Amino acid sequence: MATLVTGVPSSEAAAAAWPEVEASDAFRLPLLPWEDVYLHVKRIDNRRLVRAGDPAAWRMCWRAIRGALLALGLLVVILTPGVLSRIEAHRLAGLARQHQALVEKRSELELEEAAALSPARLEQWARSLELLDPAPGQIHTLNPSPAHGAAVHARLR
Amino acid sequence: MDGQAERLRTTRLFLLAWGGLLWAIVILLRLVHLQVVRHAEYAQQARAQHIRNIELPAPRGAILDRAGRPLALRRRLDSVYVDPRHIPDSRKAAYLLAGPLKLDPEDLYQKLESARRQRRGFLWVQRRISPEQSESLRSLRHNWIRFQPEIVRQYPKGTLAAHLLGAVSFDQQGSSGLEYSLERELRGRNGRLKILADVFDREVTRLDPGWAEQPEPGANIGLSIDERIQFAAERELQIAAEAEGCWAGSVVVMKPDTGELLALASFPGFDPNQPPRNRQEAELRAHNHAVSVPFEPGSVFKVVTITAALETTNLRPETVIPCGNGRITLYGRTVRDHHSYAALPMADVLAHSSNIGAIQVGLKVGEDRMYEYVRRFGFGSRTGVPLPAESKGRLRELAAWQKTSLASIAMGHEISATTLQLARAVAVIANGGLLVKPKLILWRQRPGAAIQPEPDQPPVRVLRAETANLMRRLMEGVVLRGTGRAARLDGYSAGGKTGTAQIYDPVAHKYLHVYNASFVGFAPAVSPAIVVAVTLRGARHYGGAVAAPVFRKVAQEALRLMNVPKDLPESPADDRTPVETNDLAVADLGSPPEEETATVAELGDPPAAQPAPGYASAAVIPDFQGKPLPAVLRQALAAGLQIEPVGSGVARAQFPEPGAPLLPGARVRVVFAP
Numbered sequence: 089m090a091t092l093v094t095g096v097p098s099s100e101a102a103a104a105a106w107p108e109v110e111a112s113d114a115f116r117l118p119l120l121p122w123e124d125v126y127l128h129v130k131r132i133d134n135r136r137l138v139r140a141g142d143p144a145a146w147r148m149c150w151r152a153i154r155g156a157l158l159a160l161g162l163l164v165v166i167l168t169p170g171v172l173s174r175i176e177a178h179r180l181a182g183l184a185r186q187h188q189a190l191v192e193k194r195s196e197l198e199l200e201e202a203a204a205l206s207p208a209r210l211e212q213w214a215r216s217l218e219l220l221d222p223a224p225g226q227i228h229t230l231n232p233s234p235a236h237g238a239a240v241h242a243r244l245r
Numbered sequence: 246m247d248g249q250a251e252r253l254r255t256t257r258l259f260l261l262a263w264g265g266l267l268w269a270i271v272i273l274l275r276l277v278h279l280q281v282v283r284h285a286e287y288a289q290q291a292r293a294q295h296i297r298n299i300e301l302p303a304p305r306g307a308i309l310d311r312a313g314r315p316l317a318l319r320r321r322l323d324s325v326y327v328d329p330r331h332i333p334d335s336r337k338a339a340y341l342l343a344g345p346l347k348l349d350p351e352d353l354y355q356k357l358e359s360a361r362r363q364r365r366g367f368l369w370v371q372r373r374i375s376p377e378q379s380e381s382l383r384s385l386r387h388n389w390i391r392f393q394p395e396i397v398r399q400y401p402k403g404t405l406a407a408h409l410l411g412a413v414s415f416d417q418q419g420s421s422g423l424e425y426s427l428e429r430e431l432r433g434r435n436g437r438l439k440i441l442a443d444v445f446d447r448e449v450t451r452l453d454p455g456w457a458e459q460p461e462p463g464a465n466i467g468l469s470i471d472e473r474i475q476f477a478a479e480r481e482l483q484i485a486a487e488a489e490g491c492w493a494g495s496v497v498v499m500k501p502d503t504g505e506l507l508a509l510a511s512f513p514g515f516d517p518n519q520p521p522r523n524r525q526e527a528e529l530r531a532h533n534h535a536v537s538v539p540f541e542p543g544s545v546f547k548v549v550t551i552t553a554a555l556e557t558t559n560l561r562p563e564t565v566i567p568c569g570n571g572r573i574t575l576y577g578r579t580v581r582d583h584h585s586y587a588a589l590p591m592a593d594v595l596a597h598s599s600n601i602g603a604i605q606v607g608l609k610v611g612e613d614r615m616y617e618y619v620r621r622f623g624f625g626s627r628t629g630v631p632l633p634a635e636s637k638g639r640l641r642e643l644a645a646w647q648k649t650s651l652a653s654i655a656m657g658h659e660i661s662a663t664t665l666q667l668a669r670a671v672a673v674i675a676n677g678g679l680l681v682k683p684k685l686i687l688w689r690q691r692p693g694a695a696i697q698p699e700p701d702q703p704p705v706r707v708l709r710a711e712t713a714n715l716m717r718r719l720m721e722g723v724v725l726r727g728t729g730r731a732a733r734l735d736g737y738s739a740g741g742k743t744g745t746a747q748i749y750d751p752v753a754h755k756y757l758h759v760y761n762a763s764f765v766g767f768a769p770a771v772s773p774a775i776v777v778a779v780t781l782r783g784a785r786h787y788g789g790a791v792a793a794p795v796f797r798k799v800a801q802e803a804l805r806l807m808n809v810p811k812d813l814p815e816s817p818a819d820d821r822t823p824v825e826t827n828d829l830a831v832a833d834l835g836s837p838p839e840e841e842t843a844t845v846a847e848l849g850d851p852p853a854a855q856p857a858p859g860y861a862s863a864a865v866i867p868d869f870q871g872k873p874l875p876a877v878l879r880q881a882l883a884a885g886l887q888i889e890p891v892g893s894g895v896a897r898a899q900f901p902e903p904g905a906p907l908l909p910g911a912r913v914r915v916v917f918a919p
Binding site: 192195196198199200202203205206207208211 | 314315318319320321376399401402403405472473475476477480
């Protein structure tokens with residue numbers, strides 16, 4: 089579809105097209121610019137048109153695509169190691185921070201464990217739970233044999 | 246006219262172009278001057294403004310006991326500081342900081358204002374705050390509150406082994422104990438890091454991809470100490486010292502065969518996690534009584550005298566020694582005994598701790614040989630334990646001995662020794678005659694390296710094995726029937742010697758009626774697993790009454806913890822009531838020495854050795870020679886003897902010899918061979 093200017097009438101024709109008015113009519117409005125232009129829409133049926141092949145354009149197009157892909161590939165090849173190393177560096181830095189935090193946490197826990205297992209504290213707990221050593225008379229050696237002493241001595245040597 | 250106007254316009258354009266070019270040249274020259282000529286200077290200034298060198302403190306090595314239980318560790322704490330120039334409102338800041346840190350806000354405000362007036366860019370608010378305080382301040386998210394991490398020493402067991410471990414100063418330098426003597430190994434090497442800082446001195450980035458200089462942590466040290474035995478020693482020492490009103494004391498527990506120290510306790514203790522409150526406390530911390538403070542050992546030293554006699558004279562345990570009814574005068578000096586014995590077998594001289602008997606034995610030994618044996622037992626020289634300020638005691642050179650020195654030294658006067666030296670001397674008897682070097686460090690581990698065991702020092706034989714075994718029997722007699730009955734153990738045989746020496750007041754120039762009470766012993770008596778030395782300074786009772794019970798409790802617990810098999814049936818009967826504990830080695834109480842005119846020769850030798858009348862009619866040790874082990878055991882059982890068998894086959898030798906008097910609790914060492 090296209091829009092065409094169908095005709096540009098001359099000033100004389102325009103004057104003839106309009107009814108004659110008196111020249112003394114000072115209040116008559118002048119024509120607006122292009123007021124006398126008529127637009128006509130004409131439908132063009134180009135369904136039967138066939139695009140003619142342009143091998144040179146196709147070659148240029150593919151060349152451009154190949155060039156762009158090659159440039160992109162080169163860019164990727166060039167930038168990938170840097171990007172990957174940067175990502176790895178961030179990951180390593182994160183792991184290092186995590187490692188440091190874990191080391192500090194372990195130190196804290198070791199410290200707490202050592203304090204919790206101190207003999208003084210264990211003895212305090214033992215006393216509170218009445219876990220006392222048996223008195224000498226409460227211990228009985230089972231199956232004492234006459235040679236027990238000598239055997240023990242021999243084992244100790 | 247048109248041509249003239251055109252020329253004028255051209256001239257103006259020409260001048261404008263030259264002006265612009267000149268300006269560009271000036272700018273260019275200035276740039277060259279700044280960026281090329283003065284590049285180094287400005288680069289240096291920029292580095293100084295933006296690059297910070299941060300010192301990374303090396304983590305201090307850990308100290309562990311023989312089972313790997315930590316005794317000293319490190320901990321990361323934050324210290325908080327501010328830049329007063331960047332604080333918007335000092336008063337608000339002071340109140341903001343003072344709350345979590347529990348500081349006086351007005352005091353802090355004054356400090357902030359003072360620092361701001363002096364245009365200082367740094368002010369510590371508080372060092373080494375707790376993690377909770379740090380978290381609380383960090384949550385405020387003010388960029389003028391800054392944190393500096395610091396690695397500090399922590400002693401998780403509190404006062405346990407405080408004198409042994411020592412402490413560190415505020416700047417984490419070892420100030421006493423092992424922390425001081427092993428400072429170079431424990432400290433490690435600090436690292437350094439360069440960072441790019443912004444205008445607020447915050448880290449923007451690290452200039453180096455990693456550590457510029459990585460800190461090298463200090464080595465971990467494994468001690469021979471067993472924290473459970475150490476705790477038992479400290480606990481019993483403290484109980485006894487406080488009950489007796491002593492101002493100091495020490496306990497040493499040692500393995501006699503290797504010299505490994507299982508406990509090294511010193512009273513009074515302290516908490517190394519807290520800084521000393523005053524100068525006196527700082528001095529107290531520096532005195533490890535077990536190794537740094539020698540004292541007159543008193544009767545404990547009679548062990549050396551009797552040993553020297555057994556090795557160098559014809560005196561035997563059954564030899565009767567005249568005791569002068571408790572009084573002897575030497576070169577005008579009178580020495581009194583605590584009991585009036587007319588005569589005692591030498592075994593009983595030790596058991597009852599007779600001063601006169603020990604003097605007589607010492608005179609028989611003689612100065613030269615006595616001096617030699619005192620040195621052989623390690624007195625007068627440092628043991629070499631890696632602790633600072635170890636004392637070698639006091640042993641005068643032989644040439645400096647006075648005429649009465651031999652008598653004094655024979656009963657433990659005119660000589661001073663540390664508790665550690667006493668333990669080492671008794672270890673010689675306990676291990677069969679070998680002088681061992683006390684061993685405190687079992688291993689070292691440098692960062693990233695394997696554990697390196699501490700090499701053993703070969704022991705030196707200083708006594709014959711027979712003499713050492715005989716002394717073990719004699720010292721067992723002290724515990725069974727002498728002044729050391731309070732040291733009897735449940736289920737274990739034990740030997741030892743009590744000691745009580747008056748403390749000399751150098752100001753008043755007289756001996757006080759407070760004592761150095763001591764006990765040195767070993768257990769089990771047949772094959773000693775431990776040697777325990779106990780010293781209480783300022784005791785009001787004798788060593789057999791106050792130090793022997795400490796030995797008993799410490800040895801009992803140590804043997805249990807070490808899983809040493811019992812060698813005696815456990816008896817509920819408490820037969821530890823001392824018949825006598827007075828073993829005071831009193832030399833010339835109250836009277837100054839008179840002019841020494843007599844010589845040793847004038848005194849003459851003590852009477853010749855005679856069999857003890859009391860032992861003449863007693864049972865004697867049977868002859869086991871030529872008999873196999875079962876027969877020997879049956880015969881010994883019938884005689885109430887305990888046998889110490891060595892080797893296999895038939896009995897080839899025995900000690901004591903057949904026919905020797907049978908002392909109560911005696912053991913016979915029988916050597917079997919094919």
